[in-house]
Amino acid sequence: MTAMKKRASPPTLWLGLQLILWLSVLACTLALIGIGSRSPSPAALVEVPFSGTPKIAFLFLARSNLPLDFLWHAFFQNAEEDKYSIYIHSEPGFVFDRTTTRSPFFFGRQIQDSIKVVWGEATMIEAERLLFAAALKDPANRRFALISDSCVPLYNFSYIYNYVMSSSKSFVDSFLDKREGRYNPKMFPTIPKDRWRKGSQWTILVRKHAQIVVADTVVFPEFRRFCKRRIEPVLGGKQNHKEATQKEHNCIPDEHYMQTLLSMNQLEDELERRTLTYTSWNQSIDAQEKNNWHPKKFEFADASLQHITEIRIVDRK
Secondary structure, three states: OOOOOOOOOOHHHHHHHHHHHHHHHHHHHHHHHHHHHOOOOHHHOOOOOOOOOOEEEEEEEOOOOOOOHHHHHHHHHOOOHHHEEEEEEOOOOOOOOOOOOOOHHHOOOEOOOOOOOOOOOOHHHHHHHHHHHHHOOOOOEEEEEEEEOOOOOOOOHHHHHHHHHOOOOEEOOOEEOOOOOOOOHHHOOOOOHHHOEEOOOOOEEEHHHHHHHHHOOOHHHHHHHHOOOOOOOOOOOOHHHHHHHHOOOOOOHHHOHHHHHHHHOOOHHHEOOOOOOOOOEOOOOOHHHHOOOOEOOOOHHHOOHHHHHHHHOHHHO
């Protein structure tokens, strides 16, 4: 019995078929890995044991310079150097040195990969993530406090340090947002509506939670695509344009991202569910001014001892 001779495949074709096969296997493998790692599990983020003095990382979100740097200078002047670190996200190219700040505590503290930030857009939470990523490089940083360039400390360093370190939880103002205008149904099923949360942007995270923010590859892309602030129509615009605008989802990413991400990771039991940053929102009786929903700006005349004392005791009432 004679065996039929098979025609040998041309070497170039066989090499091409091998390459295609291996690329297909590689693509499938990477896809499976991507599916498995889309939602970073808290259990997978194993914390490396740390021994030493824990630090608070002060993460400043600045437009450019820090206008209240002289107050922060007095704050850090009375602090122990091994208990804090400073990181600043400012506009790209802005450098903190003798020409831009009155305090040497801020010299060279800007992160190098900063981006252009626009209020009400996902660039704000992207800047926060960059700050967390930079601060996580130091294993001594155990708490991560987001701070506005318009914030000032109401207590001295030792009081704040002991207060923050006394809790093993993150300080995150987080609550259910029942208003229909913020959650975009296009986020489903990646972000279920029952996991949607709202709260203050100004948080203090423990290291584990900061790692989850930086490792997130699921929630942030959805926010970038579907959580956008509504552009209000200019005065005198057409009525139908105004009505169409009012139907759009008015989502402010920095008021929802951190809270929703931690909720999706089943970590709400690890939160204090409150912020340590006092904010007084616009309480104007003027309808047009009240629509500009921003925190109240405190002037020099507001900095009386009585007013500061009233702010300090807010959480005791």
